[in-house]
């Protein structure tokens with residue numbers, strides 16, 4: 001009767017030190033990246049109502065955030081720009097005086113190589129129609145014309161000082177043209193974090209507020225169908241062949257199976273993005289006292305790493321890094 005009870009998995013769970021001894025997955029602050037919004041023409045940081053605790057930064061408050069990021073030991077900042085004016089081709093994206101490029105240059109000025117500065121490489125924040133690319137005469141997103149703009153945007157971001165660019169527009173061939181444009185301009189060291197499997201997701205909702213998005217409609221002609229997995233592996237093959245240094249799956253929690261499969265197949269590091277809607281859900285439930293915010297965030301981030309992520313983008317990066325470094329006292 002007691003035979004099978006000689007094997008007791010609970011022995012390894014009996015105390016905090018025992019659990020720590022056999023823990024399979026650990027979160028590193030240096031693997032966490034903070035997405036940050038910087039808005040042109042504001043004097044004070046602006047709260048984002050659907051993302052409590054996240055703001056649209058001024059240039060100065062962004063620098064403060066950069067300092068906190070370094071102190072917390074996180075992996076870097078991924079910058080998104082919120083311009084005051086937009087046009088059909090998103091020309092603010094390639095303008096050295098455009099907000100994203102100005103912010104990039106400012107962070108490099110302040111911190112040099114002490115903080116990894118990453119830039120979103122996509123047109124949606126800069127176009128008056130809100131799409132990730134330029135439109136053809138029938139109003140469809142024109143893949144190849146968009147690639148031309150992405151090439152210029154990549155060089156503009158590298159000139160501003162970006163260590164890494166993150167093409168997030170899901171245009172075919174984007175990684176290849178960006179790599180070629182960067183190399184031709186002498187930026188062979190600028191790293192490409194490719195949004196490889198980016199799904200057309202409802203979980204980007206709060207992000208639209210965060211960047212004052214002009215989009216009406218959706219992005220289903222370029223972002224992936226949430227129902228598809230094989231397609232993600234095809235995108236992975238293409239991005240790696242085109243020269244991606246890091247690949248990413250996005251959103252995070254509803255796509256952990258995709259993350260695992262991509263991580264198993266990828267020859268390069270894999271990132272996952274805990275997107276605005278995932279963050280907002282945790283915040284909203286925590287505000288109501290329905291879940292423990294700190295535990296929910298750390299558990300979700302641990303899940304990404306366990307599923308195969310080497311790098312995690314999360315709006316809670318700085319806090320999470322602090323929690324990891326100085327764990328709160330929990331009852332045994």
Ligand code: PBG
Pocket residue numbers: 120122123124125132168169203204205206207219274275276277
């Ligand atoms: C597009 C972009 C989006 C996000 C990151 N890059 C929005 C979209 O694809 O609609 C979403 C990030 C988030 O929801 O946190 N530049």
